[in-house]
Amino acid sequence: MSRATREAYRDRLLPLLHRHPELMCLDSDTGLFKADHAAAAGNQYLNLGIAEHNLMGVAAGMAASGRVPFVNTMAAFAASRALEAIKIDIAYNGLPVRIMATHGGLAAGHLGPTHQALEDLAVMRVLPGMTVVVPADAAATEAFVGQSLNLAGPLYVRLGRKPTPALPATAPPPVIGRAQSLRQGGDVVLAACGPYPVLACLAAAEILAGHGIGATVLNMHTLRPLDTEGLLAAARPASLVVTLEEHWRSGGLGGAVAETLAEEAPTRVLRLGMPDKFVDEVGNQEHLVAHYDLTAERVVRAVRTALDTTARSGRTDRKEYVS
Amino acid sequence: MTVLQEQEGDTLDAVAARIRSHVVDMCAGPEGGHLGGAFSSADILAALYFSVLNVDPQRPDDPARDRFLLSKGHAAVGLYAALAEKGFFSVGELTGYGRPGSRLMGHPVRAVPGVEMPTGSLGHGLALGCGFALADRYAARDARTFVLLGDGELQEGSVWEAAIAAASLRLDRLVAVVDRNGLQLTGETEGIAPMEPMAERWRSFGWAVRDVDGHDPDGLADHLDAAPWEPGRPSVLIARTVKGQGLPFLAGSSASHYVNLSPRAHARAVRALHTRETTG
Numbered sequence: 001m002s003r004a005t006r007e008a009y010r011d012r013l014l015p016l017l018h019r020h021p022e023l024m025c026l027d028s029d030t031g032l033f034k035a036d037h038a039a040a041a042g043n044q045y046l047n048l049g050i051a052e053h054n055l056m057g058v059a060a061g062m063a064a065s066g067r068v069p070f071v072n073t074m075a076a077f078a079a080s081r082a083l084e085a086i087k088i089d090i091a092y093n094g095l096p097v098r099i100m101a102t103h104g105g106l107a108a109g110h111l112g113p114t115h116q117a118l119e120d121l122a123v124m125r126v127l128p129g130m131t132v133v134v135p136a137d138a139a140a141t142e143a144f145v146g147q148s149l150n151l152a153g154p155l156y157v158r159l160g161r162k163p164t165p166a167l168p169a170t171a172p173p174p175v176i177g178r179a180q181s182l183r184q185g186g187d188v189v190l191a192a193c194g195p196y197p198v199l200a201c202l203a204a205a206e207i208l209a210g211h212g213i214g215a216t217v218l219n220m221h222t223l224r225p226l227d228t229e230g231l232l233a234a235a236r237p238a239s240l241v242v243t244l245e246e247h248w249r250s251g252g253l254g255g256a257v258a259e260t261l262a263e264e265a266p267t268r269v270l271r272l273g274m275p276d277k278f279v280d281e282v283g284n285q286e287h288l289v290a291h292y293d294l295t296a297e298r299v300v301r302a303v304r305t306a307l308d309t310t311a312r313s314g315r316t317d318r319k320e321y322v323s
Numbered sequence: 324m325t326v327l328q329e330q331e332g333d334t335l336d337a338v339a340a341r342i343r344s345h346v347v348d349m350c351a352g353p354e355g356g357h358l359g360g361a362f363s364s365a366d367i368l369a370a371l372y373f374s375v376l377n378v379d380p381q382r383p384d385d386p387a388r389d390r391f392l393l394s395k396g397h398a399a400v401g402l403y404a405a406l407a408e409k410g411f412f413s414v415g416e417l418t419g420y421g422r423p424g425s426r427l428m429g430h431p432v433r434a435v436p437g438v439e440m441p442t443g444s445l446g447h448g449l450a451l452g453c454g455f456a457l458a459d460r461y462a463a464r465d466a467r468t469f470v471l472l473g474d475g476e477l478q479e480g481s482v483w484e485a486a487i488a489a490a491s492l493r494l495d496r497l498v499a500v501v502d503r504n505g506l507q508l509t510g511e512t513e514g515i516a517p518m519e520p521m522a523e524r525w526r527s528f529g530w531a532v533r534d535v536d537g538h539d540p541d542g543l544a545d546h547l548d549a550a551p552w553e554p555g556r557p558s559v560l561i562a563r564t565v566k567g568q569g570l571p572f573l574a575g576s577s578a579s580h581y582v583n584l585s586p587r588a589h590a591r592a593v594r595a596l597h598t599r600e601t602t603g
Contacts, residue, residue, distance in 0.1 A: 024461075043461075049491065051484035054450040058488065061454015064440060066386070067461065085481070088444055089451060093433065 002163035005195070006032055006102040008138035009159055012145040013070055017044045020149065024062060024069040028055045032072055032102065052077045056085035056097070063095035068149075075101035075117030075158055076108070083123060086154075091127040094153045098145075104134065104158035105194055105246025106274075106292075109284040117158070118274050121193075122251025124156040125224040132223040133176055134158045134193040137166040140174040140221060147176050162285065164195035167219070168202070177222050179230035185214030188303050189234045189241040193220050193253050196289045197244040203296035208303060215303070226256050228264065235267050240306050242270045242299055246289070249273040268310070270302050335540035338408060339369035340600050343569050345404035345417050347584065347592045354421035354429065355583025359573065360473060361401030363504040363564035366540040368405040371469060371500075374544035380410040383436050389466050390439050390455045394448020395473035395502060396430040397581075403427050403435065411437035446479025448472060449499060453489050456497040456557075467496045467550065475507030478516050483528070490529030495551035499530075499559040503537065504566035506577045525559045537562025570595050 010032055017023050027033055027047040038045045048055050052073050059069040078086065078101045090097045101120060108115035124132045131151060135141040141159065148155050167182070174180055179191075182198070183205050190201035198219045205215035216234045220227065220243075235241050241261060243254035254271025261267045274292055281291045289295070342365045350356040372378070377389045393402045400420065407414045412435070419425030426434045430443030440451050452470040459466045476482060489497050503521065505512055512518050522532045531553040533546055543562060550558040567579030570592055584592060 046457075046492075048488050049484075051481075051488065053446070053481040054453070054484035054488050057447055057450025057481070057485065058454040058457065060440070061451040061456075062458045062461075063454070064451075065455055065458030065462070067458050084444060085447065085450070088441065089447055092441055 002165050003138035004160055004163045005135050005138055005141040006159040006161065008141040009100055009145055009157070010037060012142040014040050016145070016149070017041050020068070022066060022068050024067050025072070026055055026059055026069050027072045028052055028077070030072045030074065030102065052082035053085045056082045057089050059097045060085070060089035060093065060095050063090070063097050064093060068096050068098070070098040070100055072100050072102070074108070074115060075104040075120045076115055078156070079117055079120035079123045087127055090154050091130050094129050096152060097154050098148055099154070099156045100159060101156060102159045103161050106279070106285050106288045107160040107162070109161070109288060110282050113278040116279055118246070118248045119251075120158060121223055121245070121247050121253065122255065125251075125256060129153045130224060131155045131176065134221050134223065135174070136193070136195050136198045136219055136221055137164065139166060143174045144176055151176070158194070160195065160285070165199060167198065171219070174219075174221060177225055177227060179227040179234075180219035180221060181216065181230070181234070182219055183215065183217040185209070185216045186237055187214045187239060188307075189216045189218060189238045190244070190299060191218040191220045191231070191241060191253065191257055192244040193223065194246050196285070197246060197294060200294060200296045201244055201299060204299035204303070207296060207300045211304065213303065213307065220253055220257070223253055223256050226260060228260050231257060231260055232265050235261055236265055238267065239310060240268050240270070240303060242272060242302055244272045244294060244299060246294060247273050248276065268306065270306060272298060272302060335366070335369045335373055335544060338373050339365045339540055340596065341408055342368060342401060342404040344593070344596055345407065345414070346400045347589065347596060349400045349403070349417060349420040350582050351584040351586070351589035352418075352421050355581060356400040356420070356429070357397040357580060358400070358582045359506070359566040359577070359579030360395060360398040360502065360504065362568050362570065362579070363537065363566045364395070364398050364401050364471060364502050365569070366538045367471060367500055367502060367543055367562055368401050370540040370543040370547060372405045372409045375547040376469065377466065378409070378437070380437065383411065386462070387464055387466055390452070390468040392439055392448040392452050392468070392470045393431055393442055394470050395445065395476055396442030399429060399431045402431055402438070406435065406437040409437070445473065445476040446481035449482050449485035449489070452497050452499070453485050453492065453494060456489070456494040457492065459496060460494070465496070467498060469547070470497070470499045472499055472501050474501055474503045474505065474512050474518055474521070477501065477518055477521075486525070486528045486530065489557040493555040494557050495553070495555055497557040498547060498550045499557065500547070501559060501561045502564055503561050504564040506566045506580070508577065508580050510577050521561055525561070529556060531556040531558045532561065533558070534561040535563065537564035538568055569599055
């Protein structure tokens, strides 16, 4: 079933507001909360206007006074425009502000680079104390909103715009900070975050199985704190790790995975993501994902090419090669 | 003349003089400091901490307390001096300013008792103040939130984002003070990015405005005590000040912005302050 993660967030938050009077919902005129939602939220909802720095500052002030604000803006405006307020007012003070960033990755579609966020994960995951999550579907969004009640520090949640498909019902429950293992295989690890990349990796694993290549698929929805243990356990037996994300190739999930493996368990890592340019193609999210080849076929090609190269260079046994 | 509860017979002028004296000492330390803006704020800080603010150094986390945010965070030396004088920590600790092992960083940090929020990057304090004032409203507390802004700081767009929000939310427990010393780092505000007519600007944003002498601590205290001046409107006190006020060789000069006083300059400054104090 397809459902927009941003709407899942909104619909999960509304009943929580009633049960938790310390929660607030601060908006920057994003339109996510329609009149009836705002009415349902009562005085715990405030539309502060189109002013993202102010939004983060007000949230920080309220959080320092014991409130727990959810703030609504687009990922592009949170991660770039309001970054200093997030860094100084929220992260520096370790305050429990929940930054609900819609239109993440390519979700803004035809609206273009002003509204797309291909840098937000890199930017957010360097901030000390910031928890960074990318729910892959509506169910995970609901789960993370609920789990945030037990989180002391700041949280960045990358959400989408339009409905995106759900993960298979067999997926284990999503838990902040724990990589979700969606499939086991001994040869390669496919790690992804976000709706389309995770589904692409699942589809790629199926195709690879047909070629006799076993792939573990990790939904690494939490970029910070990264589930190092889960990643290492999956990567140790594998000869290759491929990451896929709706993000520029620098600093996002691929960066986080590569940093960790380089230090803890050197493994070849291929980082698949958006090319080093601003989007110049017009179309919706699905079209852009296909156009920039963030697809199962791309993952399969990358894996097969890499394994062929490894085989030709005699690197059939990674452990032997490393030692 | 406002009489302090803390020390019978003490006056706000005397407190402001001690703040300036501490600032001069800190600016003679290894790193120097933002003397000019701390001096122009000294009377404002004295009025706030020794007459206006409902804060108790023994209970710095009291949820019912008034909040003060030094949005012009570079005047940290002035804030530290005021907090020490108020009793949030010992006056002796001021000698550690800027030195390894001290809590006293060049911009305010929450590790220092009495500092509500870290500031220093300009344009953050007023939005934070809106947040504190809102939280008080939701908790049905009648505390007030005071934010001290620099005049050059008003060039930051985020100040006006917050000014719009405060008026729109009718945050009349929020009080801003503008340290209108007319100078920013490299020169006069009016030569770099004119800020006048300042009172009209604030008024047009929906704020109640008073434009006053920023070096009359008793007058400042009276105005600040009386806020909100108009129900439903946030208040802004434009305090006309002189950068470096109190040191003849630096007053009114943008060179006072950041100084590292040599031992000789320090001695001269101490003498100048002493003369000022004794001649009134």
